[in-house]
Amino acid sequence: MSDTPSKQRPQYRNIDVAQITKYHLPAAGKVSILHRISGALLFLSLPIILIPLFAASVASPESFASLGSGAGGFILKLILLVLLWGFMHHLCAGIRYLVLDLHIGIDKVSAQKSAAVVLGVSLALTLVFAVKMFGAI
Template sequence: MSDLKSKPRREFRNVDFQLITTKYRLPFAGKVSILHRVSGALLFLSLPLLITLFAYSVNPFGFRALTEGYLGFFVKFLLLVVLWGFMHHLCAGIRYLILDLHIGMDKVTAQKSAKIVLGVSLALTLVFAIKLFGVI
């Protein structure tokens, strides 16, 4: 019997390790996926804040305190951040539902749909920001 040894296989990695930093370009679809998870966590963690703000807004004195002065701007900014989280999570969720139907699975279409998701979510957030801060 012959004693055959197989050669060790070479490893190919996408990560180029340098002394200080790691160079790795995440694809745009990967960035949108990470933002989808971040926006979901943001929505979940902001629920107590939103419930508290709703409880204050039901009371006329609490509503006045929330809408006046610096606190009013701070509350609007927090609502805008939560609104971005909702818009991005909604748009990316629709993208993932379409991907689950095996539509747009190739690399080019997936990259385009990821860019569309980011663009639409930012555009919707901008529209709501203009309405929220009373520019129009």
């Protein structure tokens, strides 16, 4: 028998709703969850939003002009901006995952840096398109 006391092992228990708000998720975890959300957003928006918008835009020149003008113009731009963020984030995170599949940057520090880069680049690209879409440039 050993005289050294055994090290107390951590106990993992179910967490409740109040503890979920205090839980700190690392950047890589946030990128992973947002990658799934953006993929689902893009997939579900295809038959509901994108295909009807495309059909309306190619129906006639008048319907194309009506899509970008009037009261629906701002709301449409906002919806398209959310979809654009989904595409940009899904693209950047997908490239990150392809690089990780090549066993490049799989150590903890590099993975955290690449996750932060994905978040920054996808938001920066979305901001560039938002500025262009809402006419500031």
